[in-house]
Amino acid sequence: MRELELKYGCNPNQKPARIYMDEGELPITVLNGKPGYINFMDALNSWQLVKALKKATGLPAAASFKHVSPAGAALGTPLTEVEKQIYFADGFDTSPIACAYIKARGADRLCSYGDWAALSDVCDEATARFLAMEVSDGIIAPGYTDEALAILKTKKKGNYNVVQIDPNYEPAPIETRHIYGITFQQGYNNFEINESLLDNIVTENKELPEAARHDLLLALLTLKYTQSNSVCYVKNGQTIGVGAGQQSRIHCTRLAGSKADNWMLRQHxxxxxxxxxxxxxxxxxxxxxxxxxxxxxxxxxxxxxxxxxxxxxxxxLTREEKKAWIAQMHGVSVGSDAFFPFGDNVERARKSGVEYIAQPGGSIRDDNVIETCNKYGIVMAFTGMRLFHH
Missing domain, CATH: 1.10.287 (Helix Hairpins)
Incomplete structure (x- = not known):
């Protein structure tokens, strides 16, 4: 199939609407429901993220998307007993891919309300049973077990959107889009994010544990598919705060930091x-x-x-109790899709337990940012690569 007609575009008045291929077949198959224009935008962006996470870490990955940005993303590591409580996963069987989605959605459950789910691996029964309990618009994955598909087909009175994607599909090297009748063209962003990006540590403290490296990779990959400007806080293989689409870097850092604080407070x-x-x-x-x-x-x-x-x-829960509880946060990693222009971003990140930072560098005030990190013993790597996504 080369073309799929849609009900409408971003809004009901935007007709006609479709997705199609100039050459070849669409790499997706709709197994249930009738996904819309924004659904497919979320599906394709979220799929790129989880596919890249799996490639970079070797672990199953999942994402929870809303309005073309991740509310959360995570790797398929086991859930702790506290995580099972705060994500309301008590009593669920949990496979690695189910753990990945439970954590991705649990990062910011308010923002994940009505999400689009993405899985790097085949959706199994455990994942489908958890997803069946949540308010969600649809899912994309490279495959589904028979049991999982049967469960998902009962969701939303049989109208839940289930999309399967060919995991071997590779996009054309040049991509185009139209804005206001004018055609834009650029090379597809196939820049590979891997651990070599973390080698240029510019701070006095250069101790970057393996777990922090994984968390920083998760942060950077999440940012690659998040509407810019964006900053991402990560801990234990999951995002705990994503600040997306803000006009200033410090507002990204504050927004993501406040979400990370809320994640911590939910464990009080x-x-x-x-x-x-x-x-x-x-x-x-x-x-x-x-x-x-x-x-x-x-x-x-x-x-x-x-x-x-x-x-x-x-x-x-008093303000004093909140402050004391948040002060216990530690081992948090932060990524930024562009350079920190001032040390105030580091100051704010530190308040949410940040000990590791990855950002492109290149500001005329890099020395001030590095100095601020050194003041608190924070490890910072300059990646040299901006990750804007629009």
Missing amino acids: PKVLGLQFVDNIRRPNRDNAIDVYISDEYEDVLAEGVWQETFKVKPEP
């Missing part, structure tokens, strides 16, 4: 001890946790809204 004993009403929907539980760890919760308590969500009135 008070959060793990919350008692929810019976049969609460998963999205409602996610929203309640987000409000609970925010500065707005005491206002909600005053309004008495807590009865709709909790069995007993939760004790507030």
Whole structure:
């Protein structure tokens, strides 16, 4: 099949809409549902990310995409008991690819609401059973077991979007797009991200453990397929904060850092001890946790809204408790798709436990950024490669 007609483009008024190949067959097959224009944009961007992650690390990889940027991405390493709790994966069988998706979605469960899922490996029953519980628009993978496909076909009243992609497909070396009737052309970004990018360590501290190298590769690859400007925080083989599409670098760093802080706060004993009403929907539980760890919760308590969500009135998580808990964060890695222009980005990243940084370098103030890293013993590598994605 060379062409697939779509209901409409980005918005309902944008008709006609289609995806097609100038030469050859489409490398995708729709196994269920009717994916739309934005669905396919998410599918193809997310597939490139997980395919590259698998190639770079040798581990199964998954991503959770929303609006052409990852809400989360992760490698298929085992879940800890705390991760099973905060990702609501207790009681699920977990294969490596299932662990990858559970962590990718768990990185930022609010942003992953209604996501597009991408898997580097064949979707198995364990992954499908977890995905069946979540609000999601669709999935792309190189294949599906019979059991997994049967489960996914029951989702969204039988309308869940399931796309299979040929894992051997390679895009043309030149890509084109049209904006306002004008054609743009550029070479496909086939730049390979691997550990050699981390060799140029410019700080006094040059100790970069293997786990941190994997995390930095994950950060850089995530940035390669994230709307720029972007900054990504990673820990233990999963993104914990992605700041995408911001106009200034410091706002990227703050946004991603605040998401990383929320990820940490979700592990606080008070959060793990919350008692929810019976049969609460998963999205409602996610929203309640987000409000609970925010500065707005005491206002909600005053309004008495807590009865709709909790069995007993939760004790507030004070600002002092939050600050003390976040201060325990350590071993976090950060990647930036372009250079840090000022040391303020390092200052903000440090507050969220960042100990390792990878960024292109090349700012006229590189010396200030390096000096700031040295002040805190942070390891920083200059990759020499910008990773803008638009």
